[in-house]
Amino acid sequence: MFDKTLAELAIGLKTGQFSSVELTQAYLARIKAEDDKYNSFITVTDELALEQAAKADATIAAGDAGTFTGLPIAHKDIFCTQGVRTSCASKMLDNFISPYNATIVDKFNQAGAVTLGKTNMDEFAMGSSNESSFYGPCSNPWNTDCVPGGSSGGSAAAVSAQLTPAATGSDTGGSIRQPAALCGITGLKPTYGRVSRYGMIAFASSLDQGGPMTKTAEDAAIMLNVMAGFDQRDSTSADRDVPDYTAELNKPLEGLRIGLPKEFFSGDINADIAAQTQAAIKEFEKLGATVKEVSLPNTALSIPAYYIIAPAEASSNLSRFDGVRYGYRCENPTDLEDLYKRSRGEGFGPEVKRRILVGAYALSEGFYDAYYNKAQQIRRLIRDDFSKVLSEVDVIMGPTTPHPAFKIGEKSSDPVAMYMEDVFTLSLNLAGLPGMSIPCGTVDGLPTGLQIIGDYFAEQKLLNVAHQFQLATDWHKQSPQGI
Amino acid sequence: MEWEAVIGLEIHAQLATKSKIFSGASTAFGAEPNTQACAVDLALPGTLPVFNEEALRMAVKFGLAVDAEIGRKSVFDRKNYFYPDLPKGYQTSQLFHPIVGIGHIDITLEDGTTKRIGVTRAHLEEDAGKSLHDEFPGMTGIDLNRAGTPLLEIVSEPDMRSAEEAVAYVRKIHSLVTSLGICDGNMSEGSFRCDCNVSVRPKGQEEYGTRTETKNINSFRFIEKAIVGEIERQIDLIEDGGRVVQATRLYDADKNETRSMRSKEEANDYRYFPCPDLLPIVIDEDYIDAIRQTLPELPDARKARFIEEYKLSEYDAMVLSADHNMAAYFEVIAKTANDAKLAANWVMGELSKLLNQHDLDITNSPVNAEQLGGLLLRIKDDTISGKIAKQVFEVMWSEGGNADEIIESKGLKQVTDSGAIEQIVDEVIANNTPQVEQYVNAEPDKRGKMIGFFMGQVMKASQGKANPGQVQGVLKQKLDALVS
Numbered sequence: 001m002f003d004k005t006l007a008e009l010a011i012g013l014k015t016g017q018f019s020s021v022e023l024t025q026a027y028l029a030r031i032k033a034e035d036d037k038y039n040s041f042i043t044v045t046d047e048l049a050l051e052q053a054a055k056a057d058a059t060i061a062a063g064d065a066g067t068f069t070g071l072p073i074a075h076k077d078i079f080c081t082q083g084v085r086t087s088c089a090s091k092m093l094d095n096f097i098s099p100y101n102a103t104i105v106d107k108f109n110q111a112g113a114v115t116l117g118k119t120n121m122d123e124f125a126m127g128s129s130n131e132s133s134f135y136g137p138c139s140n141p142w143n144t145d146c147v148p149g150g151s152s153g154g155s156a157a158a159v160s161a162q163l164t165p166a167a168t169g170s171d172t173g174g175s176i177r178q179p180a181a182l183c184g185i186t187g188l189k190p191t192y193g194r195v196s197r198y199g200m201i202a203f204a205s206s207l208d209q210g211g212p213m214t215k216t217a218e219d220a221a222i223m224l225n226v227m228a229g230f231d232q233r234d235s236t237s238a239d240r241d242v243p244d245y246t247a248e249l250n251k252p253l254e255g256l257r258i259g260l261p262k263e264f265f266s267g268d269i270n271a272d273i274a275a276q277t278q279a280a281i282k283e284f285e286k287l288g289a290t291v292k293e294v295s296l297p298n299t300a301l302s303i304p305a306y307y308i309i310a311p312a313e314a315s316s317n318l319s320r321f322d323g324v325r326y327g328y329r330c331e332n333p334t335d336l337e338d339l340y341k342r343s344r345g346e347g348f349g350p351e352v353k354r355r356i357l358v359g360a361y362a363l364s365e366g367f368y369d370a371y372y373n374k375a376q377q378i379r380r381l382i383r384d385d386f387s388k389v390l391s392e393v394d395v396i397m398g399p400t401t402p403h404p405a406f407k408i409g410e411k412s413s414d415p416v417a418m419y420m421e422d423v424f425t426l427s428l429n430l431a432g433l434p435g436m437s438i439p440c441g442t443v444d445g446l447p448t449g450l451q452i453i454g455d456y457f458a459e460q461k462l463l464n465v466a467h468q469f470q471l472a473t474d475w476h477k478q479s480p481q482g483i
Numbered sequence: 484m485e486w487e488a489v490i491g492l493e494i495h496a497q498l499a500t501k502s503k504i505f506s507g508a509s510t511a512f513g514a515e516p517n518t519q520a521c522a523v524d525l526a527l528p529g530t531l532p533v534f535n536e537e538a539l540r541m542a543v544k545f546g547l548a549v550d551a552e553i554g555r556k557s558v559f560d561r562k563n564y565f566y567p568d569l570p571k572g573y574q575t576s577q578l579f580h581p582i583v584g585i586g587h588i589d590i591t592l593e594d595g596t597t598k599r600i601g602v603t604r605a606h607l608e609e610d611a612g613k614s615l616h617d618e619f620p621g622m623t624g625i626d627l628n629r630a631g632t633p634l635l636e637i638v639s640e641p642d643m644r645s646a647e648e649a650v651a652y653v654r655k656i657h658s659l660v661t662s663l664g665i666c667d668g669n670m671s672e673g674s675f676r677c678d679c680n681v682s683v684r685p686k687g688q689e690e691y692g693t694r695t696e697t698k699n700i701n702s703f704r705f706i707e708k709a710i711v712g713e714i715e716r717q718i719d720l721i722e723d724g725g726r727v728v729q730a731t732r733l734y735d736a737d738k739n740e741t742r743s744m745r746s747k748e749e750a751n752d753y754r755y756f757p758c759p760d761l762l763p764i765v766i767d768e769d770y771i772d773a774i775r776q777t778l779p780e781l782p783d784a785r786k787a788r789f790i791e792e793y794k795l796s797e798y799d800a801m802v803l804s805a806d807h808n809m810a811a812y813f814e815v816i817a818k819t820a821n822d823a824k825l826a827a828n829w830v831m832g833e834l835s836k837l838l839n840q841h842d843l844d845i846t847n848s849p850v851n852a853e854q855l856g857g858l859l860l861r862i863k864d865d866t867i868s869g870k871i872a873k874q875v876f877e878v879m880w881s882e883g884g885n886a887d888e889i890i891e892s893k894g895l896k897q898v899t900d901s902g903a904i905e906q907i908v909d910e911v912i913a914n915n916t917p918q919v920e921q922y923v924n925a926e927p928d929k930r931g932k933m934i935g936f937f938m939g940q941v942m943k944a945s946q947g948k949a950n951p952g953q954v955q956g957v958l959k960q961k962l963d964a965l966v967s
Binding site: 204 | 522525526527528531532533561563567572573754755756760
């Protein structure tokens with residue numbers, strides 16, 4: 001049962017093969033039994049889950065069930081969940097019980113979903129390895145000595161270890177796609193504005209985007225059907241129609257034009273990953289696609305630009321965590337300044353502090369033009385690169401990451417090496433484009449991901465392309481040993 | 484040495500929207516602490532701002548009223564600093580692209596001269612909450628009801644050269660925003676407050692001196708006092724060989740002095756950058772024109788109309804047109820009594836006197852325009868004299884009621900019965916023989932003045948109720964009869 005997709009479970013629920021309560025109990029028991037190995041959950045919401053499952057069963061019995069009724073999922077602990085601790089994996093919010101639901105949490109609840117719990121992540125989504133979590137690192141189910149990637153490492157590991165059929169994630173520079181690649185699952189970062197950010201604790205507001213992390217592209221489509229849409233409470237959400245993302249999954253790929261940016265296949269990239277990506281492209285050619293080399297000349301600039309813009313926004317977004325109204329407050333502050341300094345000094349971990357410092361520096365008087373404005377200019381160049389290429393091809397493909405999962409601790413003392421892991425993913429966030437990662441092979445027993453990039457709001461196309469690949473291959477069906 | 488002051492003002496006007504600038508919480512004043520602060524105002528994790536378009540319409544109205552450029556694309560920026568009454572750790576404001584650009588207003592000084600003052604810009608931003616220090620000994624309370632109330636910060640050019648000019652400017656802006664209906668103008672509640680930038684320089688010098696900024700002054704009187712005091716302080720300091728330190732200062736109304744709050748060296752680097760949670764506001768000509776159509780009559784136009792329509796003097800028209808509530812009050816009375824001059828005199832005289840004494844605004848006047856209009860009608864139709872009218876007005880002020888009721892119940896109706904008047908005149912002539920003799924023996928051209936004494940006596944004897952016109956006639960007739 002645990003290897004079933006959302007689509008398959010939905011049929012099981014509707015045909016009475018099992019109830020939502022049974023399904024939920026099974027998953028809760030599995031989390032309890034197995035998660036010590038991975039540490040993929042920060043909070044397991046047993047009571048809430050069983051309550052929602054019972055309600056879902058009643059809805060199914062009444063014949064009012066929708067696609068999602070009774071399906072269990074997990075939420076990244078960045079999404080506010082009413083009455084449940086929402087920690088963002090930080091000591092700062094260890095005591096924070098959210099009084100409200102994020103928009104997408106509301107949407108899943110209304111769709112009848114069952115919330116199994118809140119998944120581990122890098123603190124405030126800052127990291128590519130899940131090692132910066134206040135609740136300890138999360139392990140990669142393919143090799144528990146390795147990281148699952150990050151920042152949505154808990155969601156990726158939980159799906160990969162079959163502790164949940166699907167989970168939500170958020171992606172600021174690759175935080176859905178990179179852990180999806182490293183854990184051998186499917187992850188989709190939608191176009192900026194496609195999914196409401198309300199209630200998703202902000203890291204870098206102009207880059208953050210929530211999305212699904214699933215076993216298959218079809219499941220990602222089912223999830224996105226629930227998540228996508230305009231939200232009056234998020235001014236940056238897109239006020240445009242939401243198509244049925246499952247509607248075009250089966251369109252043939254005959255004539256699909258694929259662009260391969262030469263910059264994604266050069267430099268410091270694992271040779272096996274490059275080879276597997278090429279093999280995946282061959283598969284698409286068999287499905288009728290045409291391939292041509294393209295160029296995104298400013299790819300290398302995306303790392304410095306990103307590491308100005310994201311920390312700059314973060315330095316401001318995280319100012320609200322001041323020990324005054326909620327969250328961590330230091331013991332016995334002597335005065336206001338002491339309250340601020342110690343609450344923040346003790347409440348934030350080192351990676352978060354590093355980014356606040358970098359961001360505050362980049363915005364400071366006299367440096368603003370040299371850093372922030374320059375980074376914004378680069379951002380426009382990157383967007384223009386993509387626009388030019390996407391006027392010539394339907395999708396862009398390449399490896400999701402330059403390397404497979406690395407060992408826990410291996411890069412934690414070298415932040416720049418860690419940042420380089422996001423070289424292929426974060427340019428999309430700068431451009432606001434949608435991107436997916438789907439499994440396309442293994443290297444030394446560790447999965448690798450193929451990244452598919454499309455034009456703005458072309459999620460339907462991405463899901464179609466990914467689904468056709470998954471019909472033709474079975475990389476997405478491979479599981480870690482013993483699972 | 485002769486000194487010249489240079490003054491520039493920043494006015495914060497709270498916009499009269501029902502809900503906050505970035506959330507749906509109410510902006511009403513005076514509620515229990517933290518009852519009007521929603522998740523967005525509390526800056527709960529994950530919350531996002533949504534711009535209240537009503538604030539935009541109000542800002543555009545102001546821009547049109549000061550003949551300013553309206554920003555076709557304005558952008559919200561974050562001003563980052565830590566303070567407990569600033570929940571997000573940044574204030575959402577507009578630094579780089581404000582909604583209102585360069586404009587101007589004309590002020591009129593007491594001597595009748597007018598001067599044009601530049602408005603550098605006006606931008607939208609959110610108000611902070613309040614720190615409550617007195618209620619909790621040893622601790623600070625935070626009330627976030629005010630947090631997120633929309634503000635229009637109106638920045639002037641450093642065009643003013645005296646406290647008088649500064650106050651005239653502030654009054655004019657106050658008059659504009661209240662006439663436009665975009666701010667309630669209530670200074671004691673903090674709806675309208677002023678930061679004063681003041682520097683001095685030797686007269687004739689072009690270069691500005693070092694300025695200080697005195698923050699958050701909330702009455703016209705305090706603005707004047709704070710500026711006068713700060714100019715004196717700076718001149719004394721320089722003349723004693725010192726130098727002015729660029730600093731932010733606070734005005735202490737109790738001591739009538741300003742004191743330093745923080746120097747420039749301690750000032751924050753606000754790390755402004757465009758707010759990524761809010762889209763740029765883009766408006767077009769049609770949008771602006773539609774708002775232009777809704778503009779009410781503005782003080783300058785109203786003043787011109789008062790001169791034209793009511794034949795008021797320039798000064799009376801200015802005073803009565805500045806405050807739209809005062810203007811409306813005046814117009815009701817002028818029309819009821821059908822005598823604009825009489826109405827103007829009463830509004831600027833008796834009414835304003837009592838309002839000032841009781842520290843009341845025209846909108847809180849215990850006597851409404853219909854009541855006062857009714858009173859003036861009774862002066863006009865000779866039911867009472869102007870003097871008696873003042874008595875009636877005082878009763879009206881303290882006890883309420885309309886003019887006719889008060890005149891009736893207090894027996895103040897004017898005596899016009901000629902028999903009764905003749906009787907009193909006769910008594911006065913009989914009881915003042917020496918004065919009558921003086922009158923009779925006086926040169927004819929002196930008698931006119933002397934009749935005033937008898938007038939006074941008759942009015943006194945009638946307790947002011949005798950019709951003065953009639954008294955005058957009867958007196959003249961009877962006294963002149965004694966001469967021949």
